[in-house]
Amino acid sequence: MEYVNLGRSAQVVSRLCLGTLNFGVRTTKSDSFRIMDTALDRGINFLDTANDYGWQVHRGFTEELLGEWFQLGDRRRDRMVLGTKVFNPMSDWPNDRGLSARNIISSCEQSLRRLRTDWIDLYQMHHVDPTATWDEVWQAMEVLTSQGKIRYVGSSNFPAWNLAAAQEAAIRRSYLGIVSEQCSYNLVTRHIEAELLPAANAYGVGVVAWSPLHGGLLSGALRKLSQGTAVKSAQGRAMETLPKVRKAVHEFEGRCGELGIPPADVALHWVLTRPGVTAAAIGPRTLDHLEDATRALHLDLPADLMREISEIFDSH
Structure with missing residues (x-):
């Protein structure tokens, strides 16, 4: 396994981050434990979740499942860099959401x-909260840092200008600020190349790309659809996007066939x-x-x- 620093931090993470959105929902608890x-065993030390994951059962369900797994011992918790997120509603009450100081600390x-x-190794803001000032956000994060409850702060789904505004506010407070940004990035979704990637590079923010296969669209979706074996690639964002990029996906799958490499491997390697x-x-x-x-990883x-x-x- 290859390891790199997470942005400008000294914290070291594997180049694959294990997302947990399916755990306990589309994947049984026992299978989820087996995957983790x-x-x-494969050297992946970067685990990502969010406080509302598992909402199909109840909000917080996935974090509870991970807590059970950590309790199995063998230094599972110590060996993992654990990231979770705050922002999305955890109940119908108005203060159980967003990036108020109250909700950041309580969540x-x-x-x-x-x-x-x-402790949480990487506490990530799931989205921008336009009602919360950066001074309020950073005050709350500073409290959690000083209490030893979080080690680093990350963001997710931030536009470049919000990333810059957040970081400038942190600099004024002499606080480390954001060390990573988690955003959608793949062969189809490329908008972050214009501004976000340059901004992240300028501020020393590591980029963690989620949905690298665009919801299964880049995993051989056309072949799977023709064979009747498509699962994730036959729903969600993959099916919403396919009509717009069918020609490109067809060419991509053909090129991968010529190489003798599965499309998912090529797309993730890219x-x-x-x-x-x-x-x-x-x-x-x-x-x-x-x-x-x-x-x-080994391509x-x-x-x-x-x-x-x-x-x-x-040109799609």
């Missing part, structure tokens, strides 16, 4: 209880080789999905081939 154990304490841990990308957040539903993702594809793959989607 296998990820540790952190609730996450710690569900996760059965004393993300991991992009300048400024620290890690890719994967969301395996099965052990096979995890094994496929780790295989992409050695020439730069001119990666440019050719990029160009397939440049």
Whole structure:
């Protein structure tokens, strides 16, 4: 496994980040535990969740599941860099959401209880809250840092100008501020290349790319649809986007066929080789999905081939 610093921090993470959105919902608890154990065995030390994950059962369900897994011992918690998030509603009450100081601190304490841990390595703001000033946000994060409840702060789904505003406010307070930004990035979704990636690079913010396969669209969706084997790639953002990029996806799958490499491996490898990308957040539903993702780490594809793959989607 390859490890890198998370942004300008000294914290070291694996280049694959294990996302937990499916755990306990689309993947059974026992299979989720097996995936996490296998990820540790493969050297993956970066685990990502959010306080509202598992909402299909109840908000906080996924954090509770992770807390159970940590309790199995073998230094599972100590070996993992744990990230969770705050922002999304946790109830119908108006203060149980957003980035108020009240909710940031309260949500952190609730996450710690569900996760059965004393600290969160990466506490991420899930979205921008236009009603919260950055002084209020950073005051709350400073409290949690001083109490030892969080180690670093990250963001997710932030536009470049919000990232810059947040970081400038942190600098004024002599606070470390944001060390990572988690955002959607893949061969189809490229908007972060214009402003966010340059801003993140300028401020020393690591970029963690979520949905590197665009919800399964880049995992051989056309072939799977024709064979009747599509699961995730036959729903959600993959099916919403496919009509717009069908020609490019067809060409991409054909090129991967010529190379003899699964499209998912090529698409994930492309993300991991992009300048400024620290890690890719994967969301395996099965052990096979995890094994496929780790295989992409070991590909050695020439730069001119990666440019050719990029160009397939440049004009979609």
